Amino acid sequence: MENIYLVAGVKGGVGKSMVSMSLVDFLMNEDKNVLLVETDNSNPDVLKCYGGVTTAVALNLDHVDGWMDLITHCDNHRNHVVVINSAARNDHAVQMYGDRLQQALPLLKRKLITFWVINRQRDCIELLRNFLDQIPESKTNIVMNTYFGNQEKFVTYNNSQTKKYIEQLGGKSLVFPEVADRVADDFYIKRMTIEKAAEDFPIGNRIELLRWRGEVKKMFEEVIE
Template sequence: MAKNIYLIGGGKGGVGKSLVSMATVDFLLQRDEDLVLVDADTSNPDVWKTYKDTARTELLDLDNADGWIELINVADSNQESVIVINTAARNNKSVNAYGQILSNTLPELRRKLVTLWVINRQRDSLELLKEYMDAIPDTVVHVVRNGYFGEERKFELYNSSKRRALIEERGGLSLTFPDLADRVSDDIYSKRMNIALAAKELPLGNRAELCRWRAEVKSMLEQIGHE
């Protein structure tokens, strides 16, 4: 079995996909995984800009069939590498149109598609999640409640939803992504620093906060399993 494909989605902007993608890349690099980062947010490729000098990266437009075809070719030609995909805010429209191109090739790629679906506390996060699961049913979906928007208990719409029950019935997890102090996340974004570099070069107090956050991210992502 080849390495997993991790798709970080959310179907809209402002839920924190970029930071979850960076955290996932950082976690895998700490495990000495060989990886290829695919940033599909071509209009604002924060993740690509942050990791282009650290990891192998591809900037692909998944708004059209050509982008999905190239994604499959990247996955096929890098069988020993984990693929991490940071999706664009408009992702669901393209998934509905072209997602089956990827889904249909997973058996031949011998890869598992694992989705980390990042949500805030609004209802449309659940509606977009349903759309995504309908479009690509052959994926394990883990829902990531972004702690930036509040404690786990505050995600009442998701926590009490039938969608959560279905996610967990299918083997997915309901996870909570730890909040990172604004001054530290601002440094990462504004200075285009990857997380490992930030952990070495930021002021001591900032590094202490980042160390705490990385440890919590590690505990969260270790629950998924990365065979």
């Protein structure tokens, strides 16, 4: 059965939506059927970009009904890889209801793989520890978003016990590449898919977009067969 990918990180603005969009783009290019689950109700940016090109659903995970629907959608789309884009500050909801998803995994016969997106600040790691306690069944990878500085600048994470723990559990510490602001702004503001942007952009922007997309592909290939 196909995996469930959860793109999380709790903090606002760390790059969760960017990672979700690039994951959907990567999986679609691998000819996967993708079910996009948008859980950011206040700013459903991934749904706006990808809702037209893949199966997609918006759910409210602040309420237990949203978690029940999530599990049912996973069951109803058995040949779909599931990508869940998280809203900021959903830690309380995960703490309240996350055990439902965890309990459903063996019944769904699916694995839960988390991409935990971080910037350079310490609280990203503290929130991660809570998540690991709440959903220990998840195989969790860290995504250092180099929009906030190169990999060496992630000192708190690089020196943390949490990094050792993640890697002991078989998770990876991944490096998410930065793309030029102009290119990121373009597909965000125009609500385009990465695929469409790669077709429509002027050549200078397109070259930058394709470079970034190639780097992103290498990153995901480290963890997705």
